[in-house]
Amino acid sequence: MSQLDDLYRRVIMDHYKNPRNRGTFDEGEAVSINLNNPTCGDKIQLQMQVEDGRVKAAKFVGEGCSISLSSASMMTDAVKGKTLEEALEMAENFSGLMKGESVEFEYEDIESLSGVNKFPARIKCATLAWNALRKGIEQSKTQ
Amino acid sequence: MNIEEIRRQFPILHQEVNGHPLVYLDSAATSQKPTAVIEAVKNYYEWDNANVHRGVHTLGSRATDAYEGAREKLRRFINARSTEEIIFTRGTTTAINLVASSYARAVCKEGDEIVITPMEHHSNLIPWQQVAQATGAVLKYIPLQQDGSISLEDVEKTITEKTKMVSVMYVSNVLGVVNPVKEIAAIAHRHGAKMLVDGAQSTPHLKVDVQDLDCDFYALSGHKMCAPTGIGALYGKKELLQEMEPIEFGGEMIDHVGLYNSTWKDLPWKFEGGTPIIAGAVGLAAAIDFLESIGMENIDRHEKQLTSYALERMVEIEGLTIYGPGQDRAGLVTFNLDDVHPHDVATVLDAEGVAVRAGHHCCQPLMRWLNVTATARASFYLYNTEADVDRLITALIKTKEYFGHVST
Numbered sequence: 001m002s003q004l005d006d007l008y009r010r011v012i013m014d015h016y017k018n019p020r021n022r023g024t025f026d027e028g029e030a031v032s033i034n035l036n037n038p039t040c041g042d043k044i045q046l047q048m049q050v051e052d053g054r055v056k057a058a059k060f061v062g063e064g065c066s067i068s069l070s071s072a073s074m075m076t077d078a079v080k081g082k083t084l085e086e087a088l089e090m091a092e093n094f095s096g097l098m099k100g101e102s103v104e105f106e107y108e109d110i111e112s113l114s115g116v117n118k119f120p121a122r123i124k125c126a127t128l129a130w131n132a133l134r135k136g137i138e139q140s141k142t143q
Numbered sequence: 144m145n146i147e148e149i150r151r152q153f154p155i156l157h158q159e160v161n162g163h164p165l166v167y168l169d170s171a172a173t174s175q176k177p178t179a180v181i182e183a184v185k186n187y188y189e190w191d192n193a194n195v196h197r198g199v200h201t202l203g204s205r206a207t208d209a210y211e212g213a214r215e216k217l218r219r220f221i222n223a224r225s226t227e228e229i230i231f232t233r234g235t236t237t238a239i240n241l242v243a244s245s246y247a248r249a250v251c252k253e254g255d256e257i258v259i260t261p262m263e264h265h266s267n268l269i270p271w272q273q274v275a276q277a278t279g280a281v282l283k284y285i286p287l288q289q290d291g292s293i294s295l296e297d298v299e300k301t302i303t304e305k306t307k308m309v310s311v312m313y314v315s316n317v318l319g320v321v322n323p324v325k326e327i328a329a330i331a332h333r334h335g336a337k338m339l340v341d342g343a344q345s346t347p348h349l350k351v352d353v354q355d356l357d358c359d360f361y362a363l364s365g366h367k368m369c370a371p372t373g374i375g376a377l378y379g380k381k382e383l384l385q386e387m388e389p390i391e392f393g394g395e396m397i398d399h400v401g402l403y404n405s406t407w408k409d410l411p412w413k414f415e416g417g418t419p420i421i422a423g424a425v426g427l428a429a430a431i432d433f434l435e436s437i438g439m440e441n442i443d444r445h446e447k448q449l450t451s452y453a454l455e456r457m458v459e460i461e462g463l464t465i466y467g468p469g470q471d472r473a474g475l476v477t478f479n480l481d482d483v484h485p486h487d488v489a490t491v492l493d494a495e496g497v498a499v500r501a502g503h504h505c506c507q508p509l510m511r512w513l514n515v516t517a518t519a520r521a522s523f524y525l526y527n528t529e530a531d532v533d534r535l536i537t538a539l540i541k542t543k544e545y546f547g548h549v550s551t
Binding site: 003007008040042063065066067068121125 | 502507
């Protein structure tokens with residue numbers, strides 16, 4: 001089971017058990033993105049408050065496995081205060097992490113998800129929230 | 144039925160996955176292939192490969208004989224009246240789409256009804272949604288009982304004089320329910336409707352007799368019954384298929400081609416445009432021989448025994464929910480473990496060498512009906528044993544322990 005411990009690190013399980021930023025903003029207060037993982041039926045709703053090109057806050061609700069929910073928890077925490085460009089760069093870096101590249105994050109918890117790249121079937125779980133982030137950034141820019 | 148002898152014929156089963164001997168419990172997604180099928184495909188490519196229906200040369204005749212021989216074999220296997228009623232397709236999905244696009248679109252008008260159930264696989268749901276949207280027909284659902292089965296009383300209430308098409312799966316890939324398709328076909332016919340049976344999950348496991356079922360159409364896939372992927376078939380009653388127009392046009396399906404008008408070949412070829420999956424048909428024929436050598440009744444009995452053993456053992460695991468009826472079910476068990484997402488279950492089981500499916504099983508409406516986003520599923524076939532079930536149970540207990548410290 002040691003290989004599994006790469007996947008289910010303590011940090012990940014902590015985010016799964018105590019998700020940060022779980023919830024929703026009041027209507028009209030944030031950009032909202034709904035995304036499904038069509039292969040498994042998991043879904044996420046990501047909400048972002050963007051002011052002056054910066055992410056003021058992000059919240060999420062959804063259903064998913066430990067990997068997808070902990071990833072959403074970390075992402076929503078990590079993007080707080082970042083410019084949209086910085087947030088997008090973070091999403092790019094996360095893709096790199098999933099490809100097995102060694103990437104460092106200012107928000108270190110994210111690095112605990114590096115083990116997912118050894119479980120190709122689970123990469124989609126980990127990237128769901130980050131794909132929602134990309135969409136949210138796109139949406140914010142066009143508004 | 145000598146399981147050890149059967150297992151010897153499946154080379155893929157004899158390997159280690161993640162350091163453990165493989166336990167393959169995902170046959171409802173696709174079955175493994177016996178040596179006889181692998182060899183038949185290999186021999187075909189090594190000795191007989193040529194295009195069908197046009198070669199004057201020897202290989203061309205061999206390939207044609209093999210392809211048409213497979214059609215006759217399948218006709219006998221499901222007891223169709225004639226090979227004209229057997230159309231080779233890519234699989235169940237293409238077979239259902241053929242009926243939806245060619246038959247139902249031509250027949251359905253605004254206000255007509257198409258009847259299905261909420262347990263249908265997406266491939267027996269979306270084509271009908273599309274027909275309904277295109278024609279203005281109404282898509283109606285036969286409601287499910289508490290345990291996921293359907294009652295004939297409800298069928299009687301749902302099918303009306305307006306119903307043109309009824310399409311129901313024989314065996315549910317999630318609940319393991321075996322639907323009373325013969326009775327449903329009789330009710331459909333009493334109202335002048337046609338009946339399609341989605342046989343993806345029944346053909347590999349039960350003795351199928353399309354004349355006895357008296358369905359108008361029957362769709363099946365080869366890859367779930369020991370044959371290669373990419374080959375399947377549509378059975379249709381000859382008089383209906385004759386009425387129907389092809390939906391794919393091109394080579395192989397034509398009779399006379401003029402500059403502005405053309406005519407089609409006879410059944411079944413008018414529906415088989417393009418070079419078909421010849422090696423797939425050869426593999427399907429070998430798979431049918433293999434299954435028949437064991438006997439469909441024996442396979443059915445073996446799977447039922449295995450499933451009741453699995454159900455018995457799974458009840459021992461606290462916090463495990465099983466979906467579907469307690470008895471009279473096909474060889475699969477769909478379940479969830481409290482507080483552990485099915486993806487996480489499947490990953491831990493995989494680390495123990497146990498392959499199960501996790502997800503919505505291409506049945507999103509049914510998942511909503513069950514009030515879950517996803518489930519895990521262990522599905523059995525003729526090569527599975529009680530020892531496989533024991534490995535599943537042990538791995539499930541480990542999964543519980545592994546996630547024991549997490550509760551959400």
